[in-house]
Amino acid sequence: MALSPRLEFRQAQSLTLTPQLMQSIRLLQLSHLELNDFVDAELLRNPLLEREDGGDADTDAPEAPERAPEGQSYEDTVEHGDRIQSADTIADGYDTSVENVFPDQPGQDQLNPQSRLDRNGASEGGEAPDIDQFVAARPRLSDHLENQTNMILRTPADRLIARYLIDNLNEAGYLAVEPQAIADQLGAELADVEAVLQAVQGCDPLGVFARSVKECLAMQLREKDRLDPIMMRLLDNLEMLADHNMPALMRAVGCDREDINEMLAELRQLDPKPGRAFDVGPVEAVVPDVFVRPGPAGDWQIELNTEVLPKVLVNRVYYATVTKKARDSGEKAFLSDCLQTANWLTKSLDQRAQTILKVAAEIVRQQDGFLLHGIAHLRPMTLKMVAETIEMHESTVSRVTSNKYLSTPRGLFEMKYFFTTAIASSDGGVDHSAEAVRHRIRQLIDAEALSDVLSDDTIAEVLKREQGIDVARRTVAKYREGMNIPSSVIRRRQKKNLEQVG
Template sequence: MGLGPRLDLRQTQSLVMTPQLQQAIKLLALSNLEIEAFVAEELEKNPLIEAGGEDGAAEIAETIEPVADPLPDSLAGGGEQALDIDPGEERFQDSAADAMAGMAATAGGSGEDAPDLDQFAAALPTLAEHLDQQIGTLCSGEDLAIARHLIACLDEAGYVAVPLDEVAARLGQPLARVERALAAVQSLDPTGVGARDLAECLALQAREADRYDPAMATLIGHLDLLARGQIAALRRLCGVDEEDFADMVRELRAYDPKPGARFAAAEASPVVPDIFVTATTAGGWSVELNAATLPRLIVNRRYQAELGHAARDPASKAWLAECATSANWLIKALDQRARTIVRVATEIVRLQDGFFRHGVEQLRPLTLRTVAEAIGMHESTVSRVTSNKYLACGRGLFELKYFFTSAIQAADGGQAASAAAVKNHIARLIAEEPADAVLSDDALVDLLRARGFDIARRTVAKYREALGLGSSVQRRRQRRIAG
């Protein structure tokens, strides 16, 4: 066989991610409030798009049958299709469409006679604002920039929530310089801010009070012993008598473990439901989008014709054609997004029917793959749809991600339970425990197994801590102090 150059023709199929398709996929991950902000920007940029009412989402929702019945044909097969993309076939192109993912929030107004609570909140500075007013007098140049970045990394309690080596790598600065900037932040008011843990926070306040001697340093370094009530062992480590030790503990309790909590929190975006779930007279569920945050868009064909007659040069005609294409694609993408969200939400409600009827104890284990396989979509599409979306029902407001929980094996080999349901059982057992018979984690394991949950002791401890509930020793001590 001879070697040499030759031409071959091959026919293949592949999905190329155009800027428009990228935009449609990004729309899936946005909440209704973010969609509202994005649409407002498009209305300003594109003269052919107009808001034509607020009933567009309701028209789609009316086609949804109760979840006890099969999905309507318009969602299950032919007709208008929901958007689904397999990431294994994606090939992205560079596009400015990424800018559309910006966050936006709207705040609801109050009545004319009601006080505006936002004005009271705005009068109080946030922790970041309070610290920023001080740091400029201590640092300058790059040190000031690093210190302000650290201030931005503080949580609501005033602690640095990011490891310093990660901050150094992110800013491209030596670790020693970041530590120097942190020392400047820790010197600001309130004392204790900028600490990396509780011990460092208390140590900063002890130094400020000129009480950080070796005995106090030992006490702060062994807070775990103090929490467990091992007073005698801790006093021996500190090398002080009972009276001095009592004074040290009394002073330690006077310090503020959350120095940043006294300041106003940053303004939070309101949580507005994207989906409403209501019971129907037939015994099923109705799933619909929140039409109030989804204005209906139309293309102004009359204005398009007027501009078309006025356009003389090729550049004007090309611009008008681009506007028309963008408007038509946006309307189609929003329609696909609405149908996709309703389809995914409907399947979630169908699979979690027990939760909507009986509460969290009937919440089933659920994965993205289960929903994706049930509706014939890719798992990544379901993940995008359930991001930043909230569902309102008779039991409250829930993020769609809430309905996806891991499985806990049943003790009798029956149907597995969700982790959220197990947490709810743990919370109820502890809430109902007698004051003179506090339940240990081992006792909780036995009670849960009696209820059909095969769960390990370390898992019970993990769930208990996630619920913010102390150990049996801590709860017994708290009740003794309260009593």
């Protein structure tokens, strides 16, 4: 067969992403702060755009619906209800009574001197400072800890609890609320909260998540292998040290003045406020994008937080005025482009708001059990499940849930926290969440006897036979390793050693 060139005509359809369509997609994943910055930049570039409260110009901005869909509300004012307090509010009044034990430690005011700057980098009363005056900003404690907890903890439920613990740290890095309060707020078991707390107390800097100076110092001494009974008695009587009552302290600890001085030298090498090494500027409370609260008929009312949504209008009066005075085609083309961009922005902002509300409503519908009864009822939910229900693409749902927060009666949550892995049911019933499967695996292992240590294959069979959970052996092994549970061989050896010691 001879090869020769030839011409062919083919007809095909394809989707082309225009610059405006790409920009609309990008708007979906912006947080409300990033969105407001974007809108501010557009207001500077486009003379036809103005804030909604900027005047009485005739506009063509999309009108709000006359009546909200059933079960939803677009009210401007929202009753906040029982939302979790921000970290700075909880930290008010927190006090440590032994600061004079560490007289050489600088205070918070010395650690974070800051001057107020305007948007151009200039100080309030002078010129912009020289670039050499700036140094790299210190990382925030919350960000530093969240990166670690995401690696330490495997399940979304545990990470959610850890996020609550982080949000309730004060500037010194101490936990300012009791675990029981967090368990009540989330509807979780106290044992689960305490297990997460114990896991995150090993995070860097060592000493964070302590509930007192004593616990903070004990955590650091334990890491150094110096927490012996005598040192523990010293920590139990720190108030005597603060009162400079050395005779009483020596009697309580049971050692002489020389030993006391040596132990105090060790204490002064520790950091009683581990959180202060990080950015301790004013805590910026996360502002929710959507409010969720119980409705009068037992349903949920879902409302956009209109306070954080930018509102822009197209000034058609100004457009008509300047168009008449345009002198050449270049000016007319510029004005036409500004009008087109302004119309696109107002419609895109409205579409973004409606999309967020639609996704939030579906999340609330599927996670109704969690909102009513707590973390144990967190349902398995994937991006695909939400996307199919609301007839959107998975990538759209993914963008919408990025950096968006729901304020619920159980607290403030990032939308992505509600998405978990689903494990199929062997009997065709309701799927099981990965967290629930992990919990059942741990229960089976905790209940096993020395004569009946369960292998991963056996656990998979038990889950399928007794609880209808269709899970593979390798999945059991992955979940077991994620919970830091050793294999059946190692567990059997450990149980034998414990039995011999007993």
